Amino acid sequence: MRSVAIVGAGQTRHARRRKDVTQVALAREAVTSALQDAGLTMDDIDSVVVCSGPVLFAAVNQPEKWLVDAIGARLKPVVRVTSGGGTGLAGALAAVNQIRGGFAERVLVVAYDKLSEGALQYSISTLYDPFWGREFAVGIMGFAAAYWRARMDSLGHTEEAAAMVSVKNHRNALLNPYAHVKKEVSVEDVMNSRPLCWPIKLLDVPPISDGACAVVLSSEDAAKASADPAWIRGIAYYSEAENAANRSMIQSEPLTIAAQRVYKQAGITNPRRQCDVVEVQEPYTCFELSYYEGLGLCPPGGAADLISSGATLIDGDIPVNPSGGCMGANPIGATALIRLAEVAQQVRGRAGNHQIPDARVGLMQAGGGWANLRGVAVVASTKG
Amino acid sequence: MAVSTLSRVAVVGSAQTMLRASWTELQHVDLIAAAVDAVLRGSGLDMKDVDVVIDCGSDVLDGRSISNCGFLGAMGAHHKEESRVEEDGLFGAVYGTTKIAGGSASVALIVAYSKPSESDVSAYYATLSDPFYQRALGLDHIGAAGLTANQYLTTTDADEEGLLRIAAESWRKVADNPSVDLDRVPSLADIQASPLVADPLRSLQIARPVDGAVAVLLASEQVARRVTDRPVWITGMGAAMDSHFLADRAPGELEACRAAANMAMKRAGITAVSSIGLAEVSGASAAGEAMVIEALGFAPRGHAVDAYSEGATVAINPSGGALPADPIMATGLVRLHEASSRLTGRLGGDVGSRAIVHGAGGLGMQNNCVFIVEV
Amino acid sequence: MTDGLLTGIDQPQVLETTLSLPYTLTTGRAAGTFLAELGNKRILGSRCDKCARVMTPPQDYCSRCGSASETFVHMPERGTVTAVTRTDRAILALVQLDGSDSGFLHRLAPDSHHAAVGARVRAVWADTPSQSMLDLDCFALDDTGGHAGSAIEVGEVAVVAELAYSLTLHYKHAYGPHYGRLFDELATHRRILGSLCPSCRNVLVPPREFCDACFVRTAQYVDVADTGILQAFSVIHMEFVGQTRKPPYVYAEIVLDGSATRLIHTIAGFDVTTAAERLQIGMPVRAVWKDRADCHGTLDDIDYFEIVTGSERGD
Ligand SMILES: [Zn+2]
């Protein structure tokens, strides 16, 4: 199989509302930054994959068709890959396949959302079947909270444990120049914050953001010009029918399948020991706890102990979300690609103030929908 | 490019539902599952063999965000790798092909569907526009088709009679296509008498939205050799997107389609289109189809109609093409289904051993995809 | 099975839904300035200094070379039609304004039926500006023989930075072979139907043609109970645009007895402010149906689910 590397990554300044740019200009900003990081121009790019959240977020259907001119991709292959919140990773996977399959040597993936444009919870609620349940939908927050409540009983994912995730990620975001929420919070602050969909409280929830991220993926040949490629050692994205019989909401099967597949590709048998840094997409704090278990960083039911132990702090033995994760900025359609870009920059030694010393292997997770679309990737500083 | 080291990829099965103006008695999931069930039946493969599902549909047409998320069971994607390419189904086939060619999968199921009867097709297209300049003017697919047709006639030697003839050919051929549901087949006179909806185009010269689903099974060479003695090899693929603003595009031609075709033919090692016996293309209108035929190289600019003459080397849209039946997100993948079925002789007739397949998306066919398939 | 028991509720052919979504769009520099200037009855273009190309309406980025367009210009109000089509909605045309290198998509006046490519046109302004492209009402045929003008460079001008926008989309969702039956039974007999998978033997609610996990056609309808267990719940305090009920209320995922799938509904009939403590995962619940007169064949025919208390269990 052909090797594929990330040779450039860039993000925009994220904000609750970017009043200075249109959707397409926002995406362009990330593209410019990624190309600069890679030392390339659009002339070097064979194909473009665009990712964004559901189109009802921002009133433009198939927005890649508006975006094409702003990113200078006219007359190149351009497609949009969508997969809810995990779309950025699904798009990166599409790009990896384009390179492995010989369709392109270098692919630009650009992922963005300008959530300030629309009514977020309303548009997310249209995920539900119009005949069956949509009238009860509370975006995806009601659903997420409901199964967190269930996991409290079966796995001990307490409100305090989730609050520790919020504290950690908020603190890490202080180090991240791209984060727009820069606020230290305590466990008490989180516990006392206003309930939105109990047990989810205000400080369990990331901000609503405008932002974009872009990544340049390259074949091995084309990566030779790059001084510090981050090699994709494994990548997968799995789905689960949302109302299949006996669907487990306690441990995510698609996450487990994706993680096992990626670990096999990457030769990882002990992720906690073999990975130096982890970035996960935590739309709510409770999900980060689930991912610890789904990714095998701890045994099932061990997440609360793992966060309490301090192991996932930025100076712990398995730092999770040193960037601050979604807590610093959450432009949904871009978030998954941001996680991938963050681990890539970590293993390239370009993560700035939140750099994990000597990070060589990075693990990331992302997903979307009803917690039924789940992806994982491992990147490393060597080809393996 | 190190394409020679990659696995060859073949179409090993394809199936579609009947294409109808309105499938009021079925839901999206029913159409999708029917196509998927049909493509597996007799293919020598079953759902367990499918490594990846790629689907093409539209949230705006479906009235549901991340609509694929609700249709995973119907697509057989449960606990499989799945992704939505929100574009014409032929772009989904690009994804599946690269996945197999690169060695990450052996079997890919590509599913594309639309049910425009549940939705407002004009709104679907209007929302494709930027919200500030084009959308406020009421631009939709009809207006875009009319403007591009006007440009085609103005900037070339083509005439309205030629566009009538191209439409008449489509409707004549679809009469023999059992998968398209029609009360009656309009004659040339009917086309001429149909309302002028966006001059120079009459309603029967603009692609008719229909409900339907299509499924295509792609496989690696190893699997293809095992399950069929009639694999249809994918030897070239190309895609290109044009500028967003209609006014920014070259008038009277489809540059993006030409770029996509050049890419596909180069990869297939084709230097002369005379070696291609069959073209299945997705024109948004009679003029759109003419511009595709020219962009693919079957006729000089403005002379597409000549490619439909007796004695032409290529059979264009023996299925009837997209004018009589345009299941919006599925149209290009239906063309791949038609072309591969004909190459294997399943539909009878001799169309040679090589076909070109075209799909498009967007207002005025902004995004284009081209496949070369061979037996 | 229940064939022949249907009592003639009018089976709706389709479920009509409307998505009506509010937006606040960011216009960016080019469109924002253009819309502001339209309100002043001036047409703005942009010039790519690299390509020496004038684009009308203005673009933030040159579609040819990709550079940011720095310079705005005021365009003459006259131009030439380069493409035209007449539709039910409008006469749409590409107008090349004098001094512009790009076409400008707009409308022609409703009386310009015979306008053809090459026709000279002039701008017609709307009476009351509304921060829209249609502040320039249309272009009308220009028989005054007005002189060709040229683009004049302008400095910074005011910007319309944000635009309120709304998108309304209408749908007619088909009931399909199973939902029609499901909702008929629900409204008529207070009976909840599932479908049985012949392979894994699970009962799937709502009923469906194929089992998601097995991809096998389901075999038959099966009645499931209107009682079940509370699989998961959340107490909703948040308010949001498009919400159908008033917080606080309970979002509940219930597994009905006899089924293996989740049903989304609400738990009520108790003091909701105590929900966090009162409700327990795995607790038995039971449907409370609306009066028959208020049942219309939707999930809302069940008013809510209530807690089945200990003493009632095993009734
Ligand atoms: Zn330029």
Ligand SMILES: [Zn+2]
């Ligand atoms: Zn089953």
